Amino acid sequence: MDELKELALSGGIEVLESIIQHRSKADPRLLMGHGKLEDLSLLALQKGASIIIFDQELNPSQIRSITDQTDIKVIDRTQLILDIFAQRAITKEGKLQVELAQLKYMLPRLVTKNTAMSRLTGGIGGRGPGETKLELNRRLVRRRIGQVEKDLESVILHRQQQRAKRSKKNxxxxxxxxxxxxxxxxxxxxxxxxxxxxxxxxxxxxxxxxxxxxxxxxxxxxxxxxxxxxxxxxxxxxxxxxxxxxxxxxxxxxxxxxxxxxxxxxxxxxxxxxxxxxxxxxxxxxxxxxxxxxxxxxxxxxxxxxxxxxxxxxxxxxxxxxxxxxxxxxxxxxxxxxxxxxxx
Ligand SMILES: Nc1nc2c(ncn2[C@@H]2O[C@H](COP(=O)(O)OP(=O)(O)OP(=O)(O)O)[C@@H](O)[C@H]2O)c(=O)[nH]1
Ligand SMILES: [Mg+2]
Structure with missing residues (x-):
């Protein structure tokens, strides 16, 4: 949890509160218990939080159910890390790599006309090179993945050629x-x-x-x-x-x-x-x-x-x-x- 806090800070997020639930088994739908999640929504409301970050990776349906339940934007550690990377990417290769990772992460989570989804895109957790593109539908996302992979390949090839030149100097x-x-x-x-x-x-x-x-x-x-x-x-x-x-x-x-x-x-x-x-x-x-x-x-x-x-x-x-x-x-x-x- 300490590391998650550091990650949040690195992503430019102020941490208001953190909670841990000890449970013998994760709830398949909500990850935490129903009551605990209600407490969490209430706490978030009191503190004026605008986002809840989970340390575990959430599957697409968990994100939807938890978002519906809490009515607050929900992201997981993976999305947070992707977001930090998106903020930091400078070179063309770095930007393409992050966009590819974001697109691949988003693809299974794309659902049409779901309010949870619209909260998922844009802002924290959906920032960076892929930001606007994340709002496209699945077919377009797949097409974009193909394009990014192709662009990336040519950037990588270029870098390898440069490296070959460099290593000639031994x-x-x-x-x-x-x-x-x-x-x-x-x-x-x-x-x-x-x-x-x-x-x-x-x-x-x-x-x-x-x-x-x-x-x-x-x-x-x-x-x-x-x-x-x-x-x-x-x-x-x-x-x-x-x-x-x-x-x-x-x-x-x-x-x-x-x-x-x-x-x-x-x-x-x-x-x-x-x-x-x-x-x-x-x-x-x-x-x-x-x-x-x-x-x-x-x-x-x-x-x-x-x-x-x-x-x-x-x-x-x-x-x-x-x-x-x-x-x-x-x-x-x-x-x-x-x-x-x-x-x-
Ligand atoms: N006290 C102390 N601080 C250090 C030392 N070396 C690095 N730091 C600090 O540690 C922090 C991280 O240093 P970076 O060099 O950015 O670390 P990095 O491994 O490149 O980090 P990433 O690029 O984020 O993976 C900075 O605030 C540095 O000033 C050291 O020898 N002593
Ligand atoms: Mg560094």
Whole structure:
């Protein structure tokens, strides 16, 4: 629930209240019990809430029934994440990916002439590149999906061609990955003295950016930032971002950035590792970077890093990055030595 609150804030939503119901089994129609839902509507009315966000994914009929029951706009975590992504997408590829995910999510939820549906579209939970298009009917949505997929394909092809050009120069690639808000963009900025947007919000970065980095021993690499991961990443979103994430396949080294000051950091590591193995990326050499050491007691930090075999840093403080830079260079050099041995 804490994470859902952070997500809501990132989506520009003020959280008035949160409630949890413990139930042995979810109600198939309303998710919660009838009485509890009535309490919830009343509370929402008293507080002047304009939206109810559920942490679980709701199926189309649940959204309709709950909306009818509460008479308030209802969205789930997936829609909230899609909405944040829609607000953040900048590049053409990012926008197309988000629109595709939104369209695919909406398709089974489209019903004609339903008041719940009109509350579903537009505004929070239905914002962004696909906004007006979401009001079209199913047939048109399907057609739009086909078009977006085609556009996306050509954008991806273009990017791959560019990458091929880049890799001709044979620079090793280091990719920074990790849970959202871990400090990936901050690390990229400090390492390369650039200014990629960093924010306290979740999902500040959507579109991957790449920079060159020169190590002390003169090795040059490309270092890339990626979209943050999150637990239970919506399926449609993962599919839509698959191409971007598959880029990671070309990485010679991954920096897995972890916010060690977050009380849920162990779960976050687990979520990231699960996504990596879903994407078949778990064979790439990885350095675990435990970030935000300045917010953690020194002794605890040392113990955690030993236990997790991680390198402690404060991504916003250049003077703490020496150990990491050394490890990165070593790892890259050993990769190129292996390559050289293969050639001989
Ligand atoms: N105290 C402290 N804060 C940090 C440190 N590194 C990053 N932050 C803060 O953590 C927040 C998130 O940093 P980002 O670099 O945007 O995180 P990110 O992993 O790129 O996040 P997404 O792009 O949203 O996935 C920002 O408010 C940073 O200023 C650190 O070492 N110490
Ligand atoms: Mg970022």
């Amino acid at each position: 620079l090793p690639v280091i990719s920074i990955i990790g849970y959202t808000n871990a400090g990936k963009s901050t690390l990229l900025n400090t390492l390369t003295k650039s200014s990629v947007l960093t924010e306290k919000r979740l999902f500040a970065t959507l579109d991957p950016s790449s920079r060159r980095l020169k190590f002390p021993k003169d090795t040059e690499v490309i270092i890339t930032d990626t979209v943050g991961f999150i637990k239970n990443i919506p399926k449609d979103l993962l599919v839509a971002f698959r191409a971007t994430l598959e880029e990671l396949n070309n990485a010679d080294l991954l920096l897995h950035v972890v916010d060690m000051s977050n009380p849920r950091f162990e779960d976050q590591i687990e979520s990231v590792e699960k996504i990596l193995s879903d994407l078949n990326l778990n064979n790439i050499p990885t350095i675990k970077v435990f970030n935000k050491q300045d917010l953690v007691d020194k002794e605890i930090s040392q113990r955690l890093c030993r236990f997790f075999d991680a390198t402690p840093v404060s991504a916003n403080d250049e003077s703490t990055l020496f150990g990491l830079i050394e490890k990165m260079e070593q790892s890259i050099l050993s990769v190129s030595v292996q390559d050289a041995e293969l050639i001989f």
